[in-house]
Amino acid sequence: MAFGKAPSDWRLQQMLLVGLPRSSFLRTVPKAPAARKVRLRCERSMPFELVSELVSPFMRLWDAELQVSVSDYDPSLAGALRRGEEDVLLLWIDWRLHRAMAPEEAARWVIDLVSASRSAAASAAPVLINDWPQGAGIAEVPDSWVAALDGALEEGTAGLSDCHLVRLEPLRKQCAAFFDPRNDEVAHYPFSQAATIHIARLLGAQILPALATPRLKVVAVDLDHTLYEGVLGEDGPGGVRVGPGHQALQRRLVELKEAGFVLALCSRNELADVEKLFSQREDMEIALADFAALRVDWNSKADNLRSIAAQLNLHPSAVLFVDDNPAELARVAEAAPEVDLVLADPAGAATAEILSRHPGLFRLRTDSAAAVHTQDLQANQERERLRTAATDPAEYLARLGMVVDLFENHAGHASRIHELSHKTNQFNLCLARLTEQEVARLLGPGNLTLSVALRDSLADSGIVAVLAFEVARGRARLVEFVMSCRALGRDVEAVAFGWALGRLSELGCERLEIQAKEGPRNQPALEFLHRLLPNGDRDVPVAGLREAVGGTVRRHPAEIRVHR
Amino acid sequence: MTSRERIAALLSEILKVPVDPAREYAREQAENWDSLNHLRIVLAFEEEFGVSLPPEEVVAVRCLSDLERLAQRTAQPPP
Numbered sequence: 001m002a003f004g005k006a007p008s009d010w011r012l013q014q015m016l017l018v019g020l021p022r023s024s025f026l027r028t029v030p031k032a033p034a035a036r037k038v039r040l041r042c043e044r045s046m047p048f049e050l051v052s053e054l055v056s057p058f059m060r061l062w063d064a065e066l067q068v069s070v071s072d073y074d075p076s077l078a079g080a081l082r083r084g085e086e087d088v089l090l091l092w093i094d095w096r097l098h099r100a101m102a103p104e105e106a107a108r109w110v111i112d113l114v115s116a117s118r119s120a121a122a123s124a125a126p127v128l129i130n131d132w133p134q135g136a137g138i139a140e141v142p143d144s145w146v147a148a149l150d151g152a153l154e155e156g157t158a159g160l161s162d163c164h165l166v167r168l169e170p171l172r173k174q175c176a177a178f179f180d181p182r183n184d185e186v187a188h189y190p191f192s193q194a195a196t197i198h199i200a201r202l203l204g205a206q207i208l209p210a211l212a213t214p215r216l217k218v219v220a221v222d223l224d225h226t227l228y229e230g231v232l233g234e235d236g237p238g239g240v241r242v243g244p245g246h247q248a249l250q251r252r253l254v255e256l257k258e259a260g261f262v263l264a265l266c267s268r269n270e271l272a273d274v275e276k277l278f279s280q281r282e283d284m285e286i287a288l289a290d291f292a293a294l295r296v297d298w299n300s301k302a303d304n305l306r307s308i309a310a311q312l313n314l315h316p317s318a319v320l321f322v323d324d325n326p327a328e329l330a331r332v333a334e335a336a337p338e339v340d341l342v343l344a345d346p347a348g349a350a351t352a353e354i355l356s357r358h359p360g361l362f363r364l365r366t367d368s369a370a371a372v373h374t375q376d377l378q379a380n381q382e383r384e385r386l387r388t389a390a391t392d393p394a395e396y397l398a399r400l401g402m403v404v405d406l407f408e409n410h411a412g413h414a415s416r417i418h419e420l421s422h423k424t425n426q427f428n429l430c431l432a433r434l435t436e437q438e439v440a441r442l443l444g445p446g447n448l449t450l451s452v453a454l455r456d457s458l459a460d461s462g463i464v465a466v467l468a469f470e471v472a473r474g475r476a477r478l479v480e481f482v483m484s485c486r487a488l489g490r491d492v493e494a495v496a497f498g499w500a501l502g503r504l505s506e507l508g509c510e511r512l513e514i515q516a517k518e519g520p521r522n523q524p525a526l527e528f529l530h531r532l533l534p535n536g537d538r539d540v541p542v543a544g545l546r547e548a549v550g551g552t553v554r555r556h557p558a559e560i561r562v563h564r
Numbered sequence: 565m566t567s568r569e570r571i572a573a574l575l576s577e578i579l580k581v582p583v584d585p586a587r588e589y590a591r592e593q594a595e596n597w598d599s600l601n602h603l604r605i606v607l608a609f610e611e612e613f614g615v616s617l618p619p620e621e622v623v624a625v626r627c628l629s630d631l632e633r634l635a636q637r638t639a640q641p642p643p
Contacts, residue, residue, distance in 0.1 A: 024611050047600055050607075182619040187603040193611070 002035065003063045005333040007326050010343035016058055017205065017357045018350045020197055029057035034065040038212050041086035041125075042070045043079040046094035047189040051199050058204025062213060062359040066204070077110075080117045080127075088211055089117075089125050090166070094190070095132040095149060099141050107152030114163050124435060126162040126211050129153065133172035136179050136190065161418075161436025164364045166207060171198040206362035214425045214521070216340060216360035217314055219256055220264035220293075220305060222323040223274065226344040226351065227286070232269050237277040242284060245349030250285040252352045257290050260367030262377055264293040264308045266321065271296045292377040301328055302335030311384070312377055313485035315426055315521045320360065322351060367419065369462045369484075376486050379458035383489070394555060397490060401457040402558035404495055406450055408503070410563065413451040414439050416463045420482050427465075427488060429481040429525040431517040434468070442468040442479070448503060449480075452496045454487050461486055465493065467500050469512075476509040476542070481525065491556055493528055498553035499560065501546045513539045567635040570612060571628055578604045583628065590627035605631075613638055 003009050012029070015021055038059070042048045052068045059066055069086070071079045075097045080089065091110060098106040114127050131150045134143040150169055157163045172178040172195070180192035191199070224231045227250060230240035257263050265288075267274070274296050278288035288294075293311055295304035301323070309316040317338040323329055324344040332339055340360065344351045355361060367373075383400065390396035407413060414436065421434040434442070442449045452465035465483035469476045483493050504512065516529055516538060532548045533540060565573075572585035578601055583589045591597045597605075606622050609615075609631055615638045625631060 022611060023607070049600060050604070182617075182622055183603055183607075185619050186606065186622055187599040189600075189603060193607050 002337070003032075003060060004341055005337065007330070007343075010326065010329065010341065013061060013342065013354060013358075014345070014350060016061060016201070018345075018353045020194060021057075023054060023193060023197060026054050026057045026197070026200075029060060031056070031065070032060065034059070034063050036062075036064040036212060037067055038064055038088065038208055039067045039086045040069075040088045040090055040208075041084045042068060042090045042092050043074070043077045044071055044090075044092035045073055045075040045077065045097055046092060047187055048090070048092045050189060050191075050196050051203070054197055054200035055204040055208075058201050058359075059208065061205055062209045064209070064212065066208075077113060080113055081120055084125070086125050088128060088208065090128045090130075092130055094188070095130075095146070096136075096141050096190070099145065103145050103148035104152045106149055107156050110153070111156035111160060111163075114160055118161070118437060124437075126164065127160075128164055128166050128207065129157060130166040131168055133168045133178050135172060161440070164207070164211075166199070166202065168195075168199065171195065171202060174198060201357065205357050205359050207364065209359035210362045210364050213360065214318070215363070215423055216261070216320045216358075217318040217423075218262045218264055218293075218308065218312060218320065219253065219355070219361070220266045220295075220308055220319055220321045221253065222301075222321075222325070222328070222344065223265065223267040223269055223277075223296075225324040225346040226322060227348070228284075229346060229348075232273050232277060237273060237280050240277070240281075242281065243347060245345070245347040245352065247283070247285045247348070249348040249352040249355070252355050254286055254290060256355065256361065257374060259363060260369065260373050261361065262293070262312060262373055263291045264295070264319075265291045266295045266301055266304050266308065266323075268298055268301075269296050290374070292374045293381075300331070300335065302332045302339075305332060305336050305339050311380065313380070313426070313488040317521065318425070320358070322355070365419075367423075369416070369419075372460060372462050373486070376459045376461050379456075380486070382458055383456075387489075394557070398557040399457075400490065402490065402492070403455050403561065404492060404558045405453040405561045405563060406496065406499055407453070407463075407563045409443050409447070409449050410451055411440075411443050413463060414443060417443075417449065417451055417466045417468075420463070420466050420484065421480055424482040424484060425519070425521040426485050426523070427481075427483040427493065427525045427528070428519070428522045429517075429529060430479055430515045431519045431522060432468075432480045432515070434480055442470070447471055448476070448500065448507065450496060450500055450503075452483075452492065454490075454492055456490075465496055467496060469500065469504065471504070471507055471509060474508055475511050475513065476504045476507075477513045477515060479515055483525075488524065491552055492558070494549055494552040495556050495558060495560065498546065498549040499562075501542055501549065504542050505546065509542050511539060512542050512545060567613075568628070568632045571609065571631045571635065574608050574612060575605065575628060578608060585628070588627055588629060609634070 048070055056066050131153050132146050134146045157165050175194050177192050178195040179190055184190040228240040228242045228246050293308045306316055309319050320340040322342045322344050324346050329341045342354055386399055387396045418436050418439045447470050449468040451463050454461045454464045464487035468480035569585045572583040576583040579594045613635050
């Protein structure tokens, strides 16, 4: 059984994510067969072993195990230029060794090293680089030098594809003594035991799952004894108690919403009571409008969670459910095993901590579409109402007043294209998971990459789809076709694909090869392809395919605007 | 379990060799008792006995009996 479905798993989750576990406890966490293996290669100039030994227990939380290979000590990190078979390359740097350089120069050195590694095609794996914490109290490495280094590393890695920082400075602020001069004297390892556990947890529970697994997209929460103390139906809106822990949890949920996660309420209560609670209580730090989906009724929670996923056009495995009742969680684990589960602490504070560190809730970079998520998903409820009221699908689509903007090889969309390629799981035909380098190549001359923006009378959805084709000698190859689940159900995929086929004809392409790939969640994309090519062909004449999709495109009422 | 037995178990786990608490076990006997494993031993010892050792004592540890003395000293009430 996958991790997270039993009471012992929820206890382990709390022990690993709330407060700071002791290393002796971490060593006792039993190893279990894991669904995923992550190969991490570490090129380093200081010991990494003390950290890596403690990473695995945290990876139990997402059914993964770590395989680490560690280089010899080499301040030049020249090994980064060698070809490797890793999933992740970590450059683990004792930045004190570079203190003779100006901080910007030191940061530039490592950024250039990663660029050189990429040019030499030594590794296509994502790269992690540690920054440096302030407050070491070492005269030769003043905080001003460290602050300037960290700033330059932030700037440098932001401009590099698939290169991310292991930010030690924020961890230092959570740790009473991050540095330990004694450890430094004994083994040239500058960090304390507590710091080591913090770093291991950051890697094992946050950074590595963000690199290696599909992300969670929805956080659904119960109400009674979760968002507040008490039973709303018995205590009334004025009688339930909202303590500091509940407020911390509510603030954390709002942060998650602002980071692009969708919030949902899933509670056995009367909706009228819930509406009164949110409108009357001034000590609640979250509003009812922050939740894009509400299931406040007496149905089974498993059914409601599946229904929330369906409403949001998401697979249930994109949903995390938080509830204080182990029996309720057990029922969800039985009836909706894809849903990820967290046992809530009735006082709220521990739940807030779990949601700050839970695998799948950590984002390496800001989600550029975060601001439109909730509004767009709330609009989906109104769209569904219009769809049900319409006499036929054409009337429904016409009522939406859609505008589709098609951008051809628009370099300014590179970051969003990369993001969609990585976060889209359902309508993802090729599962290419493009690196930023690959995105840059596909946006370059000789290829055709369309980014598709959508808005209708209810909401602006932003850039929702990407189609990328390699074009050469009268042939095209579809290497990426993804569309956000928020845009499903409006035939925008057919419009964009149809337009792309026309453009390929203009470019002289007669045949198209489609690199479709079957994955655990991408049935919607495969079904779309199957409707066009029921015989399973993957190398087809462009003209024939245009004919197959043409009817939908011609009938579609959207205004289409092309930007070249 | 005596302090000596707990320390022997700890050394055995970190150095991946059998360590008999009835006999002395010194740094020279273990090829892999390097600086990193020395630090591992110290950190595990500190967590096991709930103490924090100053740098000079950490550097001075050479064998099982040194650690046992540190454990016994921390168990005694201050003078």
